[in-house]
Amino acid sequence: MxxxxxxxxxxxxxxxxxxxxxxxxxxxxxxxxxxxxxxxxxxxxxxxxxxxxxxxxxxxxxxxxxxxxxxxxxxxxxxxxxxxxxxxxxxxxxxxxxxxLSGKEEARLSYQAARQWFGFAAGPVVVLDVGGGTVELAAGSGAEPDRAVSLPLGARTLTRAGLTVADMRVEVAERLAAAFPASESARAIGCSKVFEQLARLAGARSDTYAPRQLRLKDLEKWIPRLAKLSVRERAALPGISRHRAQQSLAGAVVAEGLMKVSGHDVVDISPWSTKEGLLLSLVERSRARSSSAA
Missing domain, CATH: 3.30.420.40 (ATPase, nucleotide binding domain)
Structure with missing residues (x-):
């Protein structure tokens, strides 16, 4: 079905x-x-x-x-x-x-999608999702997250606020640290277009389903470069689409903050996020209905 x-x-x-x-x-x-x-x-x-x-x-x-x-x-x-x-x-x-969907529900669905993509062999995971309006974080070791939060720190939100890079870093660090404890022992997974484009910018393969990572040291090198470029110049960079170019700097600063606050120097990239989490739920319901009908 x-x-x-x-x-x-x-x-x-x-x-x-x-x-x-x-x-x-x-x-x-x-x-x-x-x-x-x-x-x-x-x-x-x-x-x-x-x-x-x-x-x-x-x-x-x-x-x-x-x-x-x-x-x-x-x-x-x-x-x-x-x-x-x-x-x-x-x-x-x-x-x-x-x-x-509430932001917390988005965080839960992103967690489920990333968990399904990497499997339970990945062990405990912390899932980081940078959207336009909000950021979502979820962590756990089972099929459902033990904790999930959403904060109004998305790339579009911070871009519209007109903050400097320094001010964005302070805002992100303070808000995240107050809402989400570090999870150094967990595997960090980034599942959003922002993490995908940043990984591509830092040299990851363009193949959506190939193993990809984003390293904090690479991200820290790119943030001052992005700050010096115009929107048009950013759009010419690998992985950054024209419509996301304006908010790409804020997205990079938020991603950096998420990695630092959660305690990770490396983030694995998941191509699955909220949409796939919903699809997985619907597929499971469909299977359950088919089994009960049989």
Missing amino acids: SVGVLDVGCFSAHLVVVERDLLRPLVSHKVRLRLDREIDARGAISGAGVDSLSAAVLAARKKAGDVPFLPFATSSVRDSSNVDEVIRKVARRTGVELKV
Whole structure:
């Protein structure tokens, strides 16, 4: 039985439909969004932003056909000051009601995805996820995390705050240290586009499924370089996409802070995150229903 997820983020709405194997999706359809351009000074998503969201959801609904999918929105929608209005308008236009996951739930799902990717042989893990609006951290040794937190320290959030690198470092260090104890004995896993692009910037292979790592010493070398470059110059670097170039410096500073506070000089990169965590949950439910029906 096929299951699907529509991941609505700041830069894209990504529909993925699978049967059992997440590595071989039946459908993978992405529509570009630029919600970062449609959020005003009050934190509200504009009418144009609602229009683009509705068009993306309609495109996903058409692509999915008869396959049911779970539509969820991340912090760009969740943290908007008019979130209820946005969800209501999109539902009225498309017949699809976006679900809003809490930051803590995103942290839990990212943990489950990373745990599945590396397996239980990896031992205790601490999972680090840098998003646009928030960062999520989760740690544990079992199928579920022992602790999970979310903080408003995302790359887009810090970029919009207009802080210097020094001020960002202080803000990130203080907030993280107060919320999450160090986990030096655990294996550190980074599972977000920010960690993927930073690993690529530091010389990792571009193959999504190849083993990749990000080292703190490399990240510390790149932060002052990124600070000196224009947005256009950053976009020309390996791994940094044009739409993420503006917030790439803040993303690097947050990643550095996460590694230092959690006590890790090396982070392994997981290509799976929140979306895959949801898909894994849906696949398990589908299997359970099939077993009970048999």
